[in-house]
Amino acid sequence: MSGGIPHAEALAAWRARAPAPPQALPLPVPDLLERFHPDRQPGAIVPLRIGASAGLSCRAELAALLHSDSLVEDLDIAGAPLLEADVLVIGGGGAGCVAALTAARAGARVLLATKLRLGDSNTVMAEGGIQAAVGAEDSLQRHFEDTLRAGHFAADKALVAALVSDGPAVIRWLIQEGMSFDLAEGSERMGGTLLRKKPGGATAARLLSYRDFTGLEMMRALREAVLLAPGITLLDRHPALELLTDDRGRCAGAALHDLGQGRTVLARAGATVLATGGAGRLHIAGFPTSNHYGATADGLVLAYRLGAALREVDSFQYHPTGIAWPPSMEGQLVSEAARASGATLVNGLGERFVDELETRDVVAAAILREIAEGRGIAHGSGQGVFLDTPGLERAKPGILGKGLVTLTHLARRAGFDAAVEPFLVRPTLHYQNGGIAIDPEGWSGVPGLFCAGEVTGGLHGRNRMMGNALLELVAFGRRAGRAAAADARAERPRNIGLTHLADWRRALIAQGLPLTRKAPLVFPPYGNFDMATERGRAA
Amino acid sequence: MADNAATPPVRLVFEGHAIGAEAGSSLLQAWAAAGLPLTENVGCMGQGVCGACRVLVRRPGERLAGTALACETLAEEGMQVSFLDHFPARRPHAYDLHALTDSWTALDQIDAVFPEARNCRHCSGCDRACPKGIEVQRMVNLAAEGRAFSAAALFDHCVMCNLCVAACPEHIDPAHLGQFVRRMSAALTLRPADLISRLREIEQGGQPIDFEAPGANPPEAKAPAASPPAAGSQGRP
Numbered sequence: 141m142s143g144g145i146p147h148a149e150a151l152a153a154w155r156a157r158a159p160a161p162p163q164a165l166p167l168p169v170p171d172l173l174e175r176f177h178p179d180r181q182p183g184a185i186v187p188l189r190i191g192a193s194a195g196l197s198c199r200a201e202l203a204a205l206l207h208s209d210s211l212v213e214d215l216d217i218a219g220a221p222l223l224e225a226d227v228l229v230i231g232g233g234g235a236g237c238v239a240a241l242t243a244a245r246a247g248a249r250v251l252l253a254t255k256l257r258l259g260d261s262n263t264v265m266a267e268g269g270i271q272a273a274v275g276a277e278d279s280l281q282r283h284f285e286d287t288l289r290a291g292h293f294a295a296d297k298a299l300v301a302a303l304v305s306d307g308p309a310v311i312r313w314l315i316q317e318g319m320s321f322d323l324a325e326g327s328e329r330m331g332g333t334l335l336r337k338k339p340g341g342a343t344a345a346r347l348l349s350y351r352d353f354t355g356l357e358m359m360r361a362l363r364e365a366v367l368l369a370p371g372i373t374l375l376d377r378h379p380a381l382e383l384l385t386d387d388r389g390r391c392a393g394a395a396l397h398d399l400g401q402g403r404t405v406l407a408r409a410g411a412t413v414l415a416t417g418g419a420g421r422l423h424i425a426g427f428p429t430s431n432h433y434g435a436t437a438d439g440l441v442l443a444y445r446l447g448a449a450l451r452e453v454d455s456f457q458y459h460p461t462g463i464a465w466p467p468s469m470e471g472q473l474v475s476e477a478a479r480a481s482g483a484t485l486v487n488g489l490g491e492r493f494v495d496e497l498e499t500r501d502v503v504a505a506a507i508l509r510e511i512a513e514g515r516g517i518a519h520g521s522g523q524g525v526f527l528d529t530p531g532l533e534r535a536k537p538g539i540l541g542k543g544l545v546t547l548t549h550l551a552r553r554a555g556f557d558a559a560v561e562p563f564l565v566r567p568t569l570h571y572q573n574g575g576i577a578i579d580p581e582g583w584s585g586v587p588g589l590f591c592a593g594e595v596t597g598g599l600h601g602r603n604r605m606m607g608n609a610l611l612e613l614v615a616f617g618r619r620a621g622r623a624a625a626a627d628a629r630a631e632r633p634r635n636i637g638l639t640h641l642a643d644w645r646r647a648l649i650a651q652g653l654p655l656t657r658k659a660p661l662v663f664p665p666y667g668n669f670d671m672a673t674e675r676g677r678a679a
Numbered sequence: 680m681a682d683n684a685a686t687p688p689v690r691l692v693f694e695g696h697a698i699g700a701e702a703g704s705s706l707l708q709a710w711a712a713a714g715l716p717l718t719e720n721v722g723c724m725g726q727g728v729c730g731a732c733r734v735l736v737r738r739p740g741e742r743l744a745g746t747a748l749a750c751e752t753l754a755e756e757g758m759q760v761s762f763l764d765h766f767p768a769r770r771p772h773a774y775d776l777h778a779l780t781d782s783w784t785a786l787d788q789i790d791a792v793f794p795e796a797r798n799c800r801h802c803s804g805c806d807r808a809c810p811k812g813i814e815v816q817r818m819v820n821l822a823a824e825g826r827a828f829s830a831a832a833l834f835d836h837c838v839m840c841n842l843c844v845a846a847c848p849e850h851i852d853p854a855h856l857g858q859f860v861r862r863m864s865a866a867l868t869l870r871p872a873d874l875i876s877r878l879r880e881i882e883q884g885g886q887p888i889d890f891e892a893p894g895a896n897p898p899e900a901k902a903p904a905a906s907p908p909a910a911g912s913q914g915r916p
Contacts, residue, residue, distance in 0.1 A: 257731055257765050259839065260722035264729050274877045280886040285894035293897045301888045308877045315869050318776055318862020323871065333873045351835075356728045360839060361865075364858045368773055376765070377719060399718055432729070433721045468703050468753075472725050545836075549727070553751065669716040 144511065144518035145488030147564070150526070153490035154562065159531050160484065163492040169502055176505040176512065178425040178458055178567075185454045190647040192447050192585075197454040201422045205437055206444050208659035209648060210641050211677050212382040212395045212404070217638065220395070220404045225251035225373070226628040227621070228393050228407045230380045230439070231415035233261025234355070234610070235593025237362040238617025239413045239624065241317075244371035246625035251407050252372055253396050255379035255416075255434045255662065259363040262417055262432050262594065263613060266355025267475035267546055268339070269347040270614075271607035272307035275336055278344040280304050287608060290341040290499050291573070291601020294452060299598045302580040303608070306615035311348060314614065319361040320350050337480045339606040341499040347607045352477045352546045355610060378405065379662050380438065381671070383412065383446045383589070384633075385640045391446060391588035392633030397662075397671070408636055410628025411588050413620050414439045415613075418572040418594040421664040424456055428471025429569040433667070438660035439595040443576045445644055448584040451597040452574025457604055460485075460503040462568020464524030466554055471568045474527055476500075476606045478547055481539060483532040486562065487515040487525050501603045504567040517564060524566035529558040571609065573600045582620030588627060592620040654679075691758040700754035707732050707749040720749070720762045727751045730840030733763040733810075746842045748810045763845070772852050774859065782867045786825030792859065795851045796823040805853050808846035811836045815843045815853045822860050831861040 145153075154160075165172060174180055179199065186200045189207060198206065227243040229236045232254025240252045254260070273283040283304040288295055311321070311334075322335035336345035350357035366372055377399040384392040384406065393409040416439030420431025429435070444450060461474040479485075479496045485503070487493050487510045494506035507525050510516050516523040529547070533540050540548045540559050551558035575597035582590040593613040600608060648655055656679030658672040672678040688699030693710055700709030705725065711717050722729030732749035739757035746763065774792045779785075789796065796819050805815035814833050821830035834857035843853040880886055889895065 256719065256722060260729055260731050265723050265726050272874075274871070274873045276873065276876075280881070280888055281892065281894075284888050285892065288895055297890050297895065301890070305881070305886075305888065308874055308881060311874055312878060315865055316777065318858075318866045320861065320865040320869060321871070327871075329868045330870045331872045334871045353728060356838065360837065360858055361862055363839060364855065364862060365776070368775070432723050433717070466703065468705055468708060469725055546726075546728075553727075663718060666711050667717040667721075668711065668714050669718050 144514065144516040144523045147517055147519040150488040150490070150517040153488065154486050154526055154528070157490035158528070160486055160490055160492045162495070165494055165506060172505050172509065173501060176508045177501060178427065178508070179454060179456060181425070184425065189651045189653065191444050192449045196450060199424055199454055199456060201424050202419060202437060202440065202453055204657070205441050205659040205661060207648070207653050208441065208657040209645060209655045210382050210445065210638070211658045211660070211671055211675055212638065214638055216404045217395055217406055220406045223251060223405060223407045225249050225407065225409045227411050227413060227624045228253065228409035229413045229415060230394060231417060231593070232256070232258040233415065233417050233593065233613070234263030234358060234362060235613035235617040236413070236415035237366045238614050239415055239592050239621035240372050241362070241365055241369055242618045242621030243413070243625040244369050246622060248371070248625040248628055250372045251375060251409065252366065253375040253378040253380060253394070253407060255377070255438070257376050258366060258374055259359050260432060260434060261359070262435060263355050263610070264359040265430070265432060265473070266610055267352045267473065268477045268480065269337065269349030269354045269607045270311070270610035271339060271346045271605065272311045272348055272611065273304065273344070273346055274308055274311070274334060274348070275344055275346065278346055280307070282344055283307065283346060286342045287605055288601065290605040291603050294601035296598035298580050299578070302619070303599055303612060303615050307611055310611060310614045313618070314358065314361065317361045317365050319358055321348050322350055337477070338497070339480060340476060340497045340503070341605050347480065349477070352475050352544050358610060380442060381660065382638065383442050384408070384636045384638065385446065386633035387635040387639060389447070389587065389640070390631065390633050391586055392636040402674070408633065410632050411590060411624035413582070413624045414443055414576070414589065414591045414595055415593045415617065416595050420569045424569055427458060427567065427569040428462060430459055430462055430471055430473040431569070433664070436661040436664060438662060439591070440575060441660040443584060443586070443589065443591065446586050446589065446640055448586050448589065449577040450575065451577045452602060453597070455573040455602040456569060457500055457571035457573055458504040458567035459570035460500055460507055460567055461527055461563070461565040463550070463554065463563065464522040464566035465519040465564040467520065467522065469554055470522065472550065473568065473570070474547060474550065474563050474565055475544070478527060478529065478532065478544060480606070481532060481543065482535060484528045485525055486528050488517045489515055499603050499605070507565070507567055511566070519564050522564070522566065524564040526562035527565045528562050530560055530562060533559040571604055573597070573602055573604055580619065581623040582616050583623060588631065588633065590620040590624045592616040689754045689756050691754055691756070691760060693760045694762060704754055705750050706734060706752050706754055706760055709754040710749070720765065723750070725750045728838050730838035731765065733840050733842055735761050735763055746808045746810060748840065751810070763842070772855050776862055776866055779863060779867070785827055785863060785867070788863070789822055789825065789859070793822070793851065793856045795849050796856055798849045799823070799851060800849060802848065804846040804848065805843035808842040810840060810842065811838060813837060818857055819851055819853050822856055827860045827864050830857070831864045834858070834861055
């Protein structure tokens, strides 16, 4: 990588050329991805050596966690306090809240356990919006095909069909829970039309939003709904350390760590919904992340150890526009809403270099190419390219103040005016495209274990479209919550314990893998809290 | 993170620990960089949308401490800082949004669920506590008059930190009142026609999905070989 073009020089080039004309990619998309996408670099991917998906390609950082031993021993659970529920939901983000609400309304007694605090999640940070095919010119079929194509045809068609078919009903459900949506200019609240934007890679304007903090608006409504719902018991600061099994291999709940009391608590449940979210805080390939503090892949580790299959765990999404400067805000997201509204990307020579509305993997790889080939912009220790927000404001006066509120605040906190100076951006680790394989009811293949949200795989193939994550967490939160409530009624676990760990440890030893490495991670290393040390399990 | 060896560290006291922070770092970054354990009071880490990292801050020369979010506040020389632990609202401001179907009784509902809202003593403690600069007290007063849309609009930027809940001597729970009027406004009055027609179309079977359509398969391979590996095991137990 070269040193890049100094910031002041790049600003001058940008001013001289503004507005820069569109510029097509000079090389074919497959070549671009092969050479510049972070997941295609040497050493990035290794095969899984044990478990239900042994042989599957996996990001090396994640494989290290999946190849680890448990933090829990039989001794820990022998005298531990026992909580009982019909349905245990692990994770207090969007998918967890939706699953808990759905299960509780189906008559289940629900325990909702979350590592941090109810609502602390990637959901609350989602800015751009939620996809649902409501436009007259749009259709479920188009949403279906757009999603498959954006994911390079690697997604499970049955899951994608379920996702897009639920779209309009999900929006109605959210409005019934008290979530607001933006309406088209001059439209009435009753009988009007929803404001629709076109997400990158889509053939129709399908992105519904609430300003540029759609996830916050969603999480506010969901959080109040969960706090007020009879039948949901909330456990803040209770990360899950291991799933429990019964003597037939059915998931029977989880061993939780009560951070406040520093002790193990067992949650026994007829069915369990895993909604633990993503893995951005693994900082894969050394990238900064836009994810919240708790995104440490805990759910993948737990489900895999219990026998669930994974898929596309070699595919992560690097959002093209993370903040590259100032360092105190590195990795935070500048919403795709900016590009969807028409903001362009400009390199150190003042030139555009990619169609900004290409899919995220392509735009991210194109930015990394500019930096690698010396056309990046150097500012302090960081490098990036410009996101031309002043150009957007000139083209659409007032948009920064009204439509892109979060973006405008972001610039102010970074110490500049987004209407005057462009953002310096660089890809940031944003989303886990793959995850636990599920069926359309959110079932993992392990009896009693359901999954919803970012922890699952199969919906996005190898690249997720903007707006399909918020849709997924509601659509599959409802599906998994409903299925878990029904499943808990039909079957109860008996003789619960950690029977699956004996086989797991045998497999680790057979593969020559150490028993000294413990997972889940629970908190990133810079949180200065090591769960293995805390529990006396450190190597 | 960049290391600015040139600039001397900022000295501050955080939860009783005297620490040095890199200039330009947020309070939350300063806490973690000092090697202190971070297992609560943290969420989005800088976006300022989750309201988890609430702190009391007092700067040199100030008599009173103010409230802030640690991810959005930069470390300053001589600051005294402590986390404000999260506390869930346990007071019985309970309602069932789904049962609220008659908008003529909206004001009665607000009165019934949040009776304390009428007792606002205009101390503006909530306004001072809000890290987002929301006119909390005005929202409370508007809601108490039944002006739901105006009240809801004022709470647009709320991040649910509950600092106003902690500040209110009348136990009004402004954050939850704000969410109540916002949720009620959406649930009772938002009825987009395009959404409603699409829902009707779907219910009548008018939006089928074709797995074998040309656009649903990779351009080169026409054969339906694109079906991905199935889940770990087949069928339900």
